[in-house]
Amino acid sequence: MSMHTTESIAHPAVEDLELGAVLHALSDPVRLQIVAKLAHSDGDHTCGSFGLPVTKSTCTHHFKVLREAGVLTQRQVGTARMNTLRREDLDARFPGLLETVLRAAPGDQPAGS
């Protein structure tokens, strides 16, 4: 695998966000857990900080799906990839959707440490 650079991390523009892709991204329990954790905390988080019960490659895949749907932003900081929820973009494009989904989400326990 080649090293990731900031340039290789593509994000869709706000106006290109698609409802179907966002709903699909949110339809997986692990991805929903990631989004809930990002929503309930400020700032950036690395993939490893979520304490998810999945392998690293599965975790990477989930973050990729979320990024490509426009749910979160990823940026490279040294060897880590930092993740931030695109809350304002989602709210602008699909008003109330993120909030409604998070309210409907089960549990909301912290995902690990």
Place this chain on the structure above:
Amino acid sequence: MSMHTTESIAHPAVEDLELGAVLHALSDPVRLQIVAKLAHSDGDHTCGSFGLPVTKSTCTHHFKVLREAGVLTQRQVGTARMNTLRREDLDARFPGLLETVLRAAPGDQPAGS
């Protein structure tokens, strides 16, 4: 293929509706179109009445995904299968979700005749 009977059409109970399954069901553009049409009209609709740009078997598949996720009810009337949105069940389980998704859905043009 065997004939479908009313007994063979299973629907999840309200308390068994899962957010992930509902979001997945709504994440497909054709299924979203079906749900929008059901939401904006009263009563039952047959699969054929939606004028969807898909084959009959694809149409049948989409309705099955929607039914199994708990988004709609299907009942057999003679040789036709009538579809009704489970609006109250969805609202009870995931308040505001259906409304928010439909508001965010593109177009909302009538799907055919």
